[in-house]
Amino acid sequence: MSVFDRLTGQRDVVTALRAAVAGDGMTHAWLFTGPPGSGRSVAARAFASALLCADGGCGTCTSCRQSAATTHPNLVVVAPAGLSISVDEARRVVRQAALSAAGGSTHVVVVEDADRLTEQAANAWLKAIEEPEAGCVFLLCAPSPEDLPPTIRSRCRLVTLRLPSADDVAEVLERSGVDAPTARWAAAAAQGHVGRARALAVDAAAREQREQALRVPARLATVGEALAAAADLVEAAEAEADRRTKEAAAAETESFVETVGKGRGTAGLYSDLAKKQRSRETRARRDSLDRALVDLAAWYRDVLALQVGSTVGLVNTDQADAIRLAAADGAPESTMRRIEAVLSCREAIAANVTPLLAVEQLTLALRSA
Numbered sequence: 001m002s003v004f005d006r007l008t009g010q011r012d013v014v015t016a017l018r019a020a021v022a023g024d025g026m027t028h029a030w031l032f033t034g035p036p037g038s039g040r041s042v043a044a045r046a047f048a049s050a051l052l053c054a055d056g057g058c059g060t061c062t063s064c065r066q067s068a069a070t071t072h073p074n075l076v077v078v079a080p081a082g083l084s085i086s087v088d089e090a091r092r093v094v095r096q097a098a099l100s101a102a103g104g105s106t107h108v109v110v111v112e113d114a115d116r117l118t119e120q121a122a123n124a125w126l127k128a129i130e131e132p133e134a135g136c137v138f139l140l141c142a143p144s145p146e147d148l149p150p151t152i153r154s155r156c157r158l159v160t161l162r163l164p165s166a167d168d169v170a171e172v173l174e175r176s177g178v179d180a181p182t183a184r185w186a187a188a189a190a191q192g193h194v195g196r197a198r199a200l201a202v203d204a205a206a207r208e209q210r211e212q213a214l215r216v217p218a219r220l221a222t223v224g225e226a227l228a229a230a231a232d233l234v235e236a237a238e239a240e241a242d243r244r245t246k247e248a249a250a251a252e253t254e255s256f257v258e259t260v261g262k263g264r265g266t267a268g269l270y271s272d273l274a275k276k277q278r279s280r281e282t283r284a285r286r287d288s289l290d291r292a293l294v295d296l297a298a299w300y301r302d303v304l305a306l307q308v309g310s311t312v313g314l315v316n317t318d319q320a321d322a323i324r325l326a327a328a329d330g331a332p333e334s335t336m337r338r339i340e341a342v343l344s345c346r347e348a349i350a351a352n353v354t355p356l357l358a359v360e361q362l363t364l365a366l367r368s369a
């Protein structure tokens with residue numbers, strides 16, 4: 001067993017990381033990039049475990065177990081609670097890492113979603129990377145190198161992850177006990193995104209949300225219907241996200257009350273916590289809606305594939321009948337316009353346009369394309 005077993009379809013990356021753990025090509029700053037779902041933070045965390053383990057990442061010793069549970073004293077994982085990583089948090093972590101490495105041991109800092117750093121926070125990391133304390137290792141994760149300031153990325157060794165193939169993903173699901181037909185379907189539908197594939201395989205709510213998205217093309221007959229489809233899509237995404245975040249937030253508040261109490265002078269702490277939780281909720285809702293839009297875009301891509309006679313297999317195998325009907329019923333040019341409309345909607349939401357407004361604009365555009 002090895003901590004690298006969890007990396008799906010990344011043979012070259014694993015080879016390079018193992019070599020670095022053994023001292024070949026090791027450096028103090030790394031940038032893990034790859035599309036969402038390729039496992040950037042899984043790879044960074046596996047590498048961190050391997051660097052901290054006396055046995056190169058055995059996956060079973062106390063150190064590896066602590067790394068996996070993020071309780072290792074020499075490992076800090078920074079994940080933005082809200083929409084960005086604050087400068088205070090960055091400074092605090094850099095100080096802590098320097099202190100711990102000064103004791104002579106390796107200290108690893110993993111920054112997930114480094115593309116969501118504020119400019120000031122990015123500067124705090126840059127300073128730490130420019131003048132590294134001996135023993136400190138920084139592992140940053142971002143979708144692409146261009147998501148980070150050139151001053152930071154030029155100082156990092158780049159690790160490029162690729163999206164695992166559907167076969168790779170299906171194999172992982174089967175190993176964790178999912179039956180073969182479900183694993184194959186979920187792997188194809190999730191388009192290489194391991195976490196999404198797992199959710200589709202085991203979570204009825206995730207499947208329901210996907211179906212909601214794929215019902216949109218059949219709900220465009222009238223303007224009223226198109227607007228209703230938009231509202232349902234946004235609502236389903238919010239419900240899916242809230243189900244995940246509300247529970248975690250309640251548990252967090254509870255443990256906060258235990259630690260901080262309700263005494264005088266704590267009001268500010270509670271309002272900070274509430275602010276953090278709201279911003280996390282907003283982000284989860286946005287991510288959930290984005291996944292629904294990715295599903296919808298894939299549906300139209302399947303339609304386009306049939307229209308142009310492509311021999312590439314369908315992503316949405318369970319939707320073959322509806323996709324065939326849509327393909328026979330329209331022209332590739334209008335399918336292209338629809339795919340573009342979905343992509344513009346994703347961009348609009350990423351740029352903070354009100355989700356309902358953006359999705360209404362989308363369903364109206366799909367109708368008239």
Ligand SMILES: [Zn+2]
Nearest residue numbers: 053058061064
């Ligand atoms: Zn170990």
